[in-house]
Amino acid sequence: MSTMLFKLKYDVIFSGPFYRLMFVGIIVDMISAINMFTGQVIPAKRWFEPFLLRHQSLLGATFITVTYGARCIQGATATILSFCRVCAVCFPIFYHKLGQPNYIYTVQFLQVSGVFVALALLGPDTYEYIMEDNGLYAVGSDDADAEWFYNFVTIMEVFFVLAIVANNMVTYTMFKVKFSKKKNINTISPSKYQGSQEKQKRENGLDKMTFIVCLVEIIYFAFIVYSLQINQSMNKRVFYFLYNILCVIYSTFSAWMLLFVSKPINAQFHQRFLSLTSRRSTRSMSISVQGSRDANK
Numbered sequence: 001m002s003t004m005l006f007k008l009k010y011d012v013i014f015s016g017p018f019y020r021l022m023f024v025g026i027i028v029d030m031i032s033a034i035n036m037f038t039g040q041v042i043p044a045k046r047w048f049e050p051f052l053l054r055h056q057s058l059l060g061a062t063f064i065t066v067t068y069g070a071r072c073i074q075g076a077t078a079t080i081l082s083f084c085r086v087c088a089v090c091f092p093i094f095y096h097k098l099g100q101p102n103y104i105y106t107v108q109f110l111q112v113s114g115v116f117v118a119l120a121l122l123g124p125d126t127y128e129y130i131m132e133d134n135g136l137y138a139v140g141s142d143d144a145d146a147e148w149f150y151n152f153v154t155i156m157e158v159f160f161v162l163a164i165v166a167n168n169m170v171t172y173t174m175f176k177v178k179f180s181k182k183k184n185i186n187t188i189s190p191s192k193y194q195g196s197q198e199k200q201k202r203e204n205g206l207d208k209m210t211f212i213v214c215l216v217e218i219i220y221f222a223f224i225v226y227s228l229q230i231n232q233s234m235n236k237r238v239f240y241f242l243y244n245i246l247c248v249i250y251s252t253f254s255a256w257m258l259l260f261v262s263k264p265i266n267a268q269f270h271q272r273f274l275s276l277t278s279r280r281s282t283r284s285m286s287i288s289v290q291g292s293r294d295a296n297k
Contacts, residue, residue, distance in 0.1 A: 017084050017098040017107060024111060025077040032070040036244055039063025044135035044240065052129060052136060060127025060138035065118050068153060072114020075160040078217040080111055082167035089174045114156070121148065133237045161221045164214040220246050 039062065043052055052059060087095040097103055122140070129136040223246060227234050 017104055020104055028070050028073045035066040056129045057127050061123055063138050065122045069115035069118035073112055076111045078214050079160045079163050082164050082214050085171045086167045089171050137236055157221050161218055168214055
């Protein structure tokens with residue numbers, strides 16, 4: 001899916017901020033899933049234990065930094081996507097400007113800026129693996145910068161969730177208002193009406209996608225508040241088990257939802273799948289014909 005978005009990013013339909021943001025988001029989701037398996041699951045299972053203990057500081061720094069850096073990007077992606085949907089519905093002229101290089105690069109820098117904060121504050125720390133519940137878990141030794149960063153992440157998550165809720169409420173309300181107005185207009189020509197309907201379906205699909213991304217972000221926020229604030233004594237194995245489930249969902253559903261919800265992406269996927277199938281059938285037919293000729297000689 002990320003490869004398809006990269007190849008189509010110069011297309012008129014796919015050059016907007018939504019698909020550019022989703023491309024970065026899907027790449028980060030995949031990195032997050034790989035980091036979860038290599039940095040948390042493998043140590044918890046105590047696989048390659050001598051290697052882990054020998055390089056525990058480097059591996060711990062990589063795991064913690066990538067984990068929180070990716071979370072910053074994922075939260076920012078959901079928030080900026082919801083803001084883009086507000087602009088698409090309420091300020092379409094400004095939304096088209098967001099696709100211009102000077103705007104989109106600024107937006108994408110804001111999208112990934114959290115990883116630089118995580119790298120600066122968490123990377124220099126010294127990490128080690130501790131044994132708990134018969135598993136290894138990475139912890140840092142310097143709590144000063146880490147505590148500041150965790151407070152920063154907490155404030156950022158609260159801001160993200162409040163912005164997401166507000167943006168989705170505005171988008172839903174304004175979308176319904178604009179849709180009801182269009183239904184009352186009967187003087188539109190058939191060609192313009194058909195184009196308007198297709199655009200509306202495409203925008204409606206993107207709104208559904210944004211709503212689901214934001215819903216998962218809110219579920220993650222509720223889990224973090226419960227596990228780190230309300231029930232701070234939660235068992236590490238239970239915490240990481242639930243966290244890993246959320247991480248896997250977050251890291252895989254974006255691409256599939258984009259495939260099912262986005263009509264242009266769905267059409268491109270079917271076109272490429274049919275093209276690949278026809279090439280394979282043509283190749284197999286030519287091989288069988290060549291085999292028949294060789295048998296008749």
